[in-house]
Structures are given as C-alpha cells and as structure tokens.
Amino acid sequence: MTRIRVALVGTGHIAEAAHLPAFAAEAARTELVAAMDVDRKRAEDFAARHGIPAAYDDLDLMLDREHPDLVVLCSPPAAHLDAVLSSLAAGAWVWLEKPPVLSLAEFDRIEQAERAGGPYVSVIFQHRFGSAARRLIRQVRAGDLGRPLVAQSVTAWYRPDAYYAVPWRGRWDTEGGGTTLGHGIHQMDLMLAVLGPWAEVQAMAGRLQRDIEVEDVSTALVRFENGALATVVNSALSLREESYLRFDFADATVELRHLYGYGDEDWTYTPQRPMPPGEPDIPSSHIAQLPYLLDAMERGERPPLSGPAGRESLELVTALYRAAFTGTPTSRADLTPGDPFYHRLHGDTPGWAPAPAASRGN
Numbered sequence: 433m434t435r436i437r438v439a440l441v442g443t444g445h446i447a448e449a450a451h452l453p454a455f456a457a458e459a460a461r462t463e464l465v466a467a468m469d470v471d472r473k474r475a476e477d478f479a480a481r482h483g484i485p486a487a488y489d490d491l492d493l494m495l496d497r498e499h500p501d502l503v504v505l506c507s508p509p510a511a512h513l514d515a516v517l518s519s520l521a522a523g524a525w526v527w528l529e530k531p532p533v534l535s536l537a538e539f540d541r542i543e544q545a546e547r548a549g550g551p552y553v554s555v556i557f558q559h560r561f562g563s564a565a566r567r568l569i570r571q572v573r574a575g576d577l578g579r580p581l582v583a584q585s586v587t588a589w590y591r592p593d594a595y596y597a598v599p600w601r602g603r604w605d606t607e608g609g610g611t612t613l614g615h616g617i618h619q620m621d622l623m624l625a626v627l628g629p630w631a632e633v634q635a636m637a638g639r640l641q642r643d644i645e646v647e648d649v650s651t652a653l654v655r656f657e658n659g660a661l662a663t664v665v666n667s668a669l670s671l672r673e674e675s676y677l678r679f680d681f682a683d684a685t686v687e688l689r690h691l692y693g694y695g696d697e698d699w700t701y702t703p704q705r706p707m708p709p710g711e712p713d714i715p716s717s718h719i720a721q722l723p724y725l726l727d728a729m730e731r732g733e734r735p736p737l738s739g740p741a742g743r744e745s746l747e748l749v750t751a752l753y754r755a756a757f758t759g760t761p762t763s764r765a766d767l768t769p770g771d772p773f774y775h776r777l778h779g780d781t782p783g784w785a786p787a788p789a790a791s792r793g794n
Contacts, residue, residue, distance in 0.1 A: 442506035562716030578682025588670035602644030610646030616666030
C-alpha cells in the first residue's frame, strides 16, 4: 500500500509534542516527507532531529517539489488561510490546528476552495475523539440519558505575561482572538458535539490582567436548539487550572474534569454507569483523531470536522464576541457577511479593535 505523503508546516511545540506521536502511531499509512518553517534553521534542526528528509522555509517551493498528499498546519493562526488555499490548490488535503482561521469569512473561503472528493480541510479538535466522549455522544443521540437540560463549560487556564511576550500572541491581527478563541474553543467544541446546534448567546468579555489587545476572560449564556441552557467561562487568569464540562440530563449527570486531555477515568456519571465490557480507553489526543482523517482520505470522502462541522465552533466563538462587545443577544442569523463580526472577531468595536496606526504614533 502506498503511504500518504505528509508535510508539517510549523515546527514549534505542538508539532513536536502532538503531531509527531500521531504520525508515529500511523507509520504504516503515512510518511513524513518534509518540514517547513519560516525560520529555515529551525526547520532544518527539526527535520534532522526526527529523520525527516527535507526542510524548507518556503511553502510554495515545498508543495512544488514534494507533492505532499497531506499538509499539517501548525503555524500561528494568521498564517493559516494563505497556507490552506495554497495547499488545496496544489491538491493536498489539510489537517488544520485550531483556531482554524481568524474569521468566518476566511473559513468560508476555505470551503469554497475545496473540491468534491477532496482535497478537504479537517480542523483539529481532538477532544471529540476520546473513547469517553464518543460514548457519551452515542448515548445522547440514542436518548439513553434523557433530555439535555443544563450544561457548564469551564476553561480555567493560566497564562502569565511571558506567554504574551511571543510577538504574535495577544493581537487580533495575528492570533485572531483571546482566551475564548485560543483556549476555550476546545471545551466549547466538545459541548457542541454533545448538545448539538446553539440558538442564542449572551456574553461578557474583559481585559482584566494582561496588557494585550484581546480578552483574557469571557463568560457566556448559551441556549441550544434542543432547549438546553449552558454557562461558559473562559479564563487565562486562573492559577488553579482546570478544564471542566458538566451535562445535566433528565436521567443522569455527566462530568469531565481534566486539563489538556482526558481518559475514561476523568469522567463521572451520576448515577454511576458501568463501562461497556472490553471497550478500550482511548485518551483524547491527536493520535485519536488522525485515523479518521486518513480513513476519509483513502475513501475520498469529507473527513470529520470539515466543512460545516469544522465551522461550528468558530461560529459559536464569533457569536460570543459579538454578544459581549455589542451587549446584545446573538443568533446564527446575525452572523452574515453584512455584519462586521463575520469579517473580524472584534467587529471593529471601539475599545477592542486595534487603534489605527496613525493614532498609535506610527
């Protein structure tokens, strides 16, 4: 069987800590043929450390010479759109780190560039793919837990000033948003996977502690189409870090406490329910998600978290920003090309949108 040729774009921590183990686990089906980074020496060092045969500092040159089947984008968010469009034009599928792009407008450009049968773009939201989450989603769809009623999504993380000293962080034009987009999106995505489409969002956001353009805290109330109500907290200021999800159904409460990834032991059911016999514990990880993408590539089908499914978390994040910055409830019908938040997550809101260069003294 011919192995899928893979190129890694962006050779920072996430590529080394999460992507390399995922492709090592799928070595029978994949082959890492190139590493690319705008810092050529970093790309060369990364390739040498991990036995990758080629290193580049130019994406188009890499695509032209290596002809990868799959491009994995681990670069900062502002670089995603152009790299995705170039990769699709070259015939490569794309596995895209979150946040996928900086706006719904950019995401819709990606969808327009995809072709029937591939190449497609799949967004990385690995928390959907742990065995416990997949089991819960099946139970909810089957009605085993009763009607969904109440939910909580808490991303209580801590990021010191030094974290934002990295030049592209904390800025709308390069990171796209703050803790809502960059951190809380993981828990919110899993909440969406369990509860389905949202209907309305009310929210607040603050820049409470860090000297950055974007928010370091946000909170929201979300009403889902099935009637369930949820609270959402996203924080980069929480010294005792935790990721927490709680779902109250008519017949059960299900809770998840973890930080950056979970296993079966991190979930609690009330009343307690036995584990299905013989079912393996698959932790949430890139390793868990990658096989679904490779299967889809081999079949020429749209993969999970591609197209509308890949868009839905960014859509909820956009609604949260709009509701917070305008002080008005937001529904999906508000997020159209005629709305400034469709194009920029700050929505040109005074006090949140970056000041023009002239007013900054440049």
